Amino acid sequence: MNIKPKDKVLDIGCGSGELAAYVAQFCSPQGFVLGIDPSPYRIELAQKKRAKNCYFRVASSDQLYFLPSNSFDVVYLNYVLHWIENKRQVFEEIFRLLKPGGRLGISMGDKQQNSKVYSILMKSIHETLGKIPSERLVTPYYISREQLEKTAIQSGFSIDHLYVEENIHYLSSPSKVIEFFEASDFGNFLAGIPQKTKRKIIRKMRENLARLATPRGIEMKYRTIVFIGHKP
Template sequence: MFIFLSKKMKAVYLDKDTKELAQRYDELSYSQLAHGIKMINLLGIKPADQVLDIGCGTGKLALHVSEIVGPRGRVIGIDPLVCRVEIAKKRAKANLLFEVGSSDDLYRFADNSFDCVYLNSVFHWIEKKEETLTEIKRILKKEGKLGLTTGDKNQNTPIRSIIENAVIKILGYKPEEGVFSPFSLGTQEIQSLIEKSGFSIDLFQVDEDSFYSDTAEQILEFFESSSFGNFLSQIPQEYKPHVVEEIKKELEKLRTPRGIERKHRIVTVICKKL
């Protein structure tokens, strides 16, 4: 997922989330759930495993994992967005717990607590990546697994180009502070960072997936809800409706018999604590 985000917004973007955005994300995040299920299959999670989901969102993937670990296992999901955790808690059960928390809060967990930790469509939102990986390594058991999916900072998809070009066309310039996913990395940077953290990489793959939406509005709603209300946040408000209309017009050019195609390059990493 990518958004335009100003430098100023990096410190406060969580405040833009609402109950309505959280609910819409729960309805529209099927692409992220699909990426997550693929990652979970690759992780080889077993019955009775203790699992941590960092950035669990509304809890759909954690619910899936709870069915794998069974009654002797346990899944804990944490997310800094209160509205999303409220939805996730409706999915809680004996072996599935949700708490408000972020990658900065991992100190709450004891050393060697988990068989598996994963971050699905979350890593590009984390500013302190090295510290987070160090903490994950601490709370993982020996030979415990870490899985993550994230976007590629350097991907050049049709929708990315459409958004960039629409902003430039309406504003007449590209905002200097505008960036895609504020803390995203390219594939080489991701691999180097994980290797530097001391994990042994079992799998590192980059896939280009396509998902389809019935309308351009659905795509924009996904961007808005998955970015917690920060989509096009650096655009002066009087120009945003014009930018949105330009994006919608261009998205229609991506329509196929299955709907409007949304391509996305996803990086999947499976690694192990030695």
């Protein structure tokens, strides 16, 4: 993202602020990072690690109107965009907030995951419920690389880099895989399913995941879209 010492940076969906605090080092001493997140709890955690030039506020991606136009050099969303339904609106608001030449960086889950673990999750839901009521039980608002490219261009951005990378790591047990889903989904994992039914799905998932176990653990494959663009 080529962050410079004078840059004013906006972190949308900053969570508990680790990345914002890290980025603040690069725009010090004259620049700053503003991190926003809809969770008061996560913002409270972020405030505890605040650097001099790092600020946090409770706000969501559809509440950017309080920020002035042409006021940021860099905006980024790190594994956040796939939780936002109206992506076009967010892109247009970010375009408004960026100065001419300002940069936008995004990393997000790809709609096409090609993951055995994800397939097992969907299989476990189907085996328990007899159907899959909605993909949004697991992947709320994922889009493809092509859809992201189209939305960015329609919103006025020039694209500098856009690619998909696939990462693989291993978790030691079915329980660790389920913990990963629950932690990364910020409490939205199998949202809307009654707790009794959710427990049945998780029990079935553990059984199915056990069949994937190897001496290295259970393979977790994840495809990430990386986007870097700028406002002309």
